Amino acid sequence: MARRQAENGVAGIGAELHRGERAMKLTVLGNNxxxxxxxxxxxxxxxxxxGRFVLLECGNGVMSRLQTLCPIDRLEGIVxxxxxxxxxxxxxxxxYAVETKRALGAMERIIPVYMxxxxxxxxxxxxxxxxxxxxxINENTRLAIGDLHFRFARMMHSVETYAVEVSWGxxxxxxxxxDTTLHEGLIEFAKGADVLLCEATTARRGAVALxxxxxxxxxxxxxxxxxxxLILTHFWCDEKExxxxxxxxxxxxxxxxxxxxxxxxx
Numbered sequence: 665m666a667r668r669q670a671e672n673g674v675a676g677i678g679a680e681l682h683r684g685e686r687a688m689k690l691t692v693l694g695n696n697x698x699x700x701x702x703x704x705x706x707x708x709x710x711x712x713x714x715g716r717f718v719l720l721e722c723g724n725g726v727m728s729r730l731q732t733l734c735p736i737d738r739l740e741g742i743v744x745x746x747x748x749x750x751x752x753x754x755x756x757x758x759x760y761a762v763e764t765k766r767a768l769g770a771m772e773r774i775i776p777v778y779m780x781x782x783x784x785x786x787x788x789x790x791x792x793x794x795x796x797x798x799x800x801i802n803e804n805t806r807l808a809i810g811d812l813h814f815r816f817a818r819m820m821h822s823v824e825t826y827a828v829e830v831s832w833g834x835x836x837x838x839x840x841x842x843d844t845t846l847h848e849g850l851i852e853f854a855k856g857a858d859v860l861l862c863e864a865t866t867a868r869r870g871a872v873a874l875x876x877x878x879x880x881x882x883x884x885x886x887x888x889x890x891x892x893x894l895i896l897t898h899f900w901c902d903e904k905e906x907x908x909x910x911x912x913x914x915x916x917x918x919x920x921x922x923x924x925x926x927x928x929x930x
Contacts, residue, residue: 686833688713688812689929690861693729695922697843697865697876697898698750700725704924706750707898709840709861713832716740716810720828720840727754727761729925736761737771741809743801744779745842746825747786752779755790762795778807778814780824801826817853819844822875827853836930839891843898846881854889858930861922862886863898867907879908883915897922 689712694705706723710733717734719726719742730736736758744752755777765771774797781787781800791798801807803826807814811833816826821843827850828840839854841862854860862885865876877885879896886894894916896908905921912919 687929688830688832688836688838689927690838691733691927692897692922692924693726694721694723695897695899695924696723696725696750697863697900699901701901704901705729706753708754710734711812711830713812714810716812718743718809718812720830721745721751722754722758723750724753727758736775737765737773739775741807742775742777742796743807743814743828744777745819745828745840746780746821746823747783747790748823748843751843752786752790755796759792759795763792766794776809778805780826782824817849819850820847820875821845829853829857838930841877841882841885843876845875846877846885851885851889854885854891856890858892859895859928860886860889860891860893861895861897864896864908864912864921865898865900865903867903867911879911880915883912883919886912886916886919892918894919895922895928896920 691710693708693710696704696706700706705725707721708723708726709720711718717738719739774795777796778799778801801816803818805816813831815829819825819827819842825842827842830838837857838859839857843863862882863877864879864882866878869878896912899905909921
């Protein structure tokens with residue numbers, strides 16, 4: 665079955681327990697927003713827990729870096745927050761890899777991909793039944809991929825977009841903002857999280873209204889939500905990350921910027 669609904673229940677993929685392996689690792693494959701800087705990559709975060717791998721976002725430039733850490737046939741799922749190409753564009757290339765490997769007998773299964781249902785045209789273009797088993801997400805969706813558990817909250821962006829909560833172990837929580845403006849829904853969703861991985865597209869709010877957060881707003885959200893740690897990501901190409909860091913730290917001390925190919929462990 666190539667298209668699958670994940671709503672209103674748990675979609676389990678290899679959910680047997682891996683006892684004794686409590687840490688989750690997150691590797692930043694890309695932290696650029698809209699389009700990649702020279703030598704950079706757009707949004708992509710590789711999650712590893714109990715020897716299993718899940719990809720959160722698959723933006724431009726992510727696939728090449730992914731393969732340095734995880735063979736494609738070891739991916740147990742891909743979660744996409746929204747259907748802008750800086751978050752999902754490399755799915756179009758990844759599908760060639762899966763199809764080719766399967767044709768050559770180097771890979772048997774297709775990869776589960778979870779994403780919003782809209783915009784419908786974009787969702788339809790990512791429907792590759794020979795490569796992906798696609799399921800749609802909404803605010804009622806609950807996923808279990810190994811010992812990682814996912815839930816979602818609708819954000820305020822120019823298309824249907826979801827923040828993502830990843831939980832593991834004894835109540836550990838990471839919340840990823842995806843793309844959004846600052847609003848109460850994000851703060852409520854992130855309340856008490858151990859880590860907030862939050863977009864900081866610009867250092868400051870400019871004259872043009874953008875459907876994105878500034879670094880200062882990310883810091884405010886982290887402080888108001890009472891999270892343990894803030895990691896800034898999704899930087900525009902001309903933004904100075906040090907400036908973004910300073911803006912966020914004015915509101916929340918325990919802040920750092922996501923570094924490409926850096927691995928975090930909790």
